[in-house]
Amino acid sequence: MKIAFIGGGNMASALISGLAGKFTAGSNIHVVDPNAGALDKLHAAHGVTTAGTVDAAVAASDVVVLSVKPQQMRDVAASLKQHLRSDALVLSIAAGIRGADLARWLGGHAAIVRTMPNTPALIGRGITGMVAMQGVSDAQKAAADAIMKAVGETVWLDDEAMIDPVTGVSGSGPAYVFYFLEAMQQAAVELGLSAEQGRELAVATFAGAAELAKRSDEPLSVLRERVTSKGGTTYAALTSMEQSGVKEAVVNAVKAASARGRELGEELGRD
Numbered sequence: 039m040k041i042a043f044i045g046g047g048n049m050a051s052a053l054i055s056g057l058a059g060k061f062t063a064g065s066n067i068h069v070v071d072p073n074a075g076a077l078d079k080l081h082a083a084h085g086v087t088t089a090g091t092v093d094a095a096v097a098a099s100d101v102v103v104l105s106v107k108p109q110q111m112r113d114v115a116a117s118l119k120q121h122l123r124s125d126a127l128v129l130s131i132a133a134g135i136r137g138a139d140l141a142r143w144l145g146g147h148a149a150i151v152r153t154m155p156n157t158p159a160l161i162g163r164g165i166t167g168m169v170a171m172q173g174v175s176d177a178q179k180a181a182a183d184a185i186m187k188a189v190g191e192t193v194w195l196d197d198e199a200m201i202d203p204v205t206g207v208s209g210s211g212p213a214y215v216f217y218f219l220e221a222m223q224q225a226a227v228e229l230g231l232s233a234e235q236g237r238e239l240a241v242a243t244f245a246g247a248a249e250l251a252k253r254s255d256e257p258l259s260v261l262r263e264r265v266t267s268k269g270g271t272t273y274a275a276l277t278s279m280e281q282s283g284v285k286e287a288v289v290n291a292v293k294a295a296s297a298r299g300r301e302l303g304e305e306l307g308r309d
């Protein structure tokens with residue numbers, strides 16, 4: 039399977055790192071990006087072929103992954119249109135951009151799967167929300183699933199509108215985790231531990247707790263309660279969080295990301 043990426047930035051690099059040499063040879067992956075430095079790095083790391091603009095290698099690809107910023111998608115689609123094989127599967131990873139708009143910009147191309155991956159794909163631990171537009175064959179759907187499963191888990195959605203909530207939870211989610219880790223590290227330092235110790239303790243705690251939750255069937259609240267002795271230290275921390283409105287702030291933040299995804303689609307889809 040020949041896969042072309044249009045856009046070789048952060049998210050594309052994470053996907054390529056997970057795919058090259060595992061799902062397919064690096065030489066089966068072609069990356070188009072005007073940024074020569076980014077292309078050199080990807081070529082050196084994974085042996086992918088590269089180009090500064092859409093070329094014959096894109097036209098020869100079975101799958102074309104659109105991995106530019108949402109704001110660049112319309113122009114990129116216009117430049118891609120005449121090179122795209124009619125039976126090629128287009129995978130969009132862009133936040134917001136609606137399948138119908140993309141299909142129109144691509145001159146009525148039918149086989150489009152919208153996806154929302156996340157950066158832990160870099161280490162094969164991503165999770166991708168996916169929705170197939172009408173016109174995607176079962177074989178293409180299976181190919182899209184296999185590509186994203188090569189870098190983690192996949193969750194298929196029936197309703198395209200649900201890709202915005204997925205963006206809010208898991209697409210943007212790694213940033214919330216890093217933000218929380220930064221806060222835990224800061225607290226560790228303020229309490230006298232070193233920055234390295236704070237990072238090690240916070241990261242191991244997050245990873246361990248997340249893995250515990252993943253392996254457990256119990257409600258998250260039960261896992262939380264098991265750490266929380268009456269009148270103890272965790273209770274003091276959670277009471278402080280409740281008083282500061284941490285849960286509400288997190289819920290609002292995820293909703294803000296989801297709303298921004300919907301808004302981007304509306305904004306950028308307008309003619």
Ligand SMILES: NC(=O)C1=CN([C@@H]2O[C@H](COP(=O)(O)OP(=O)(O)OC[C@H]3O[C@@H](n4cnc5c(N)ncnc54)[C@H](O)[C@@H]3O)[C@@H](O)[C@H]2O)C=CC1
Pocket residue numbers: 044045046047048049050070071072073076105106107108110114131132133154155156157209210
């Ligand atoms: N970074 C993340 O965690 C996630 C990003 N996404 C989506 O992935 C897409 C890319 O985001 P990032 O990788 O973070 O951005 P980025 O800015 O790192 O990468 C975009 C790349 O596109 C290139 N580019 C610009 N114009 C181009 C053109 N005409 N043809 C080819 N390449 C061109 C840029 O040089 C850059 O390397 C966005 O649509 C975003 O919504 C989705 C899920 C997670």
Ligand SMILES: O=C(O)[C@@H]1CCC=N1
Pocket residue numbers: 133205209210
């Ligand atoms: O911040 C963004 O818009 C992209 C989409 C999900 C993660 N990063």
